[in-house]
Amino acid sequence: MRGITSALTPHEILTGARKAGKPELVSLYRNLLGSFPNLHFIPFDANVADISSDLRARYGLRTPDAIQVATAIHQRADAFVTNDAGLRRDEEIRVMLARAAE
Secondary structure (H helix, E strand, O other), X not given: OOEEEEOHHXXXXXXXXXXXXXXXXXXXXXXXXXXXXXXXXXXXXXXXXXXXXXXXXXXXXXXXXXHHHHHHHHOOOOOEEEOOHHHHHOOOOOEEEOOOOO
16 A cells, blocks of 8 residues: 655645654654655646645635645545545545544
8 A cells, every 4th residue: 555645745844843842752752754655645636736726725624734635636646644624524535534543
């Protein structure tokens, strides 16, 4: 199985650790992202920008969410996995809700 995500993902993940002033967490997250098997980071480009602007206009998605979903659509992903149930309103791609371990 191949996983894809936007190059925006490290930005989103590392920001919280940086805001918390935890450089060790920044390093840990970087290492995890870099070693995740079969995970590919897709650059934000004009095609993704076009798709994401359409998603924002039609579904009212926030910019980061629209970029993530647009990246999946542009890469022809089978599904978009998220823990945000609000993204299920997007009808362009199958949205699957991830479940936290109990």
